[in-house]
Amino acid sequence: MDKYTKQRIQKLHPSVRDEVYKIIEECNISLTGKAKIRITQGLRTFEEQDELYALGRTKPGKKVTNGNAGKSIHNYGFAVDICLIIDDKIASWDTVKDWDNDTIADWYECVKIFAKYGWNWGGNWKNFKDLPHFEKKEYNNWRKLSKLKKDKNDYVIL
Numbered sequence: 001m002d003k004y005t006k007q008r009i010q011k012l013h014p015s016v017r018d019e020v021y022k023i024i025e026e027c028n029i030s031l032t033g034k035a036k037i038r039i040t041q042g043l044r045t046f047e048e049q050d051e052l053y054a055l056g057r058t059k060p061g062k063k064v065t066n067g068n069a070g071k072s073i074h075n076y077g078f079a080v081d082i083c084l085i086i087d088d089k090i091a092s093w094d095t096v097k098d099w100d101n102d103t104i105a106d107w108y109e110c111v112k113i114f115a116k117y118g119w120n121w122g123g124n125w126k127n128f129k130d131l132p133h134f135e136k137k138e139y140n141n142w143r144k145l146s147k148l149k150k151d152k153n154d155y156v157i158l
């Protein structure tokens, strides 16, 4: 597992860190070495969310998100975005390529492993498919999360 992925796992909500660590390890075993999974984004602060939300609205650029601060599961540390790193150097968002020739697209192998642990894939959403995105099924409602109290490290108390 690469150091960026490890660092990002350490900032997720404390209740899912061990689980995500296991998921990533399991994905890497399943992909057998040519492609490795990397978390490109985990926790996103409310400030970072507002900056993203401004893109394509009050700032130039393409719209990349539907919600402002507090309206993304990333804001609570229950979502991750991934890419694949090929041969330890090239980042790939190809969701159909079968790098390990086992007849299942590597991306989809990861989707299945996340699903086994109760994580939804943004690729299954009806509108605005978000292919790199996974979120914990139990905590995928920002309206509920936004009402919870937070601990001293700013994580919601479950």
Ligand SMILES: [Zn+2]
Pocket (backbone or CB within 6 Å): 074, 079, 080, 081, 130, 132, 133, 134
């Ligand atoms: Zn995401």
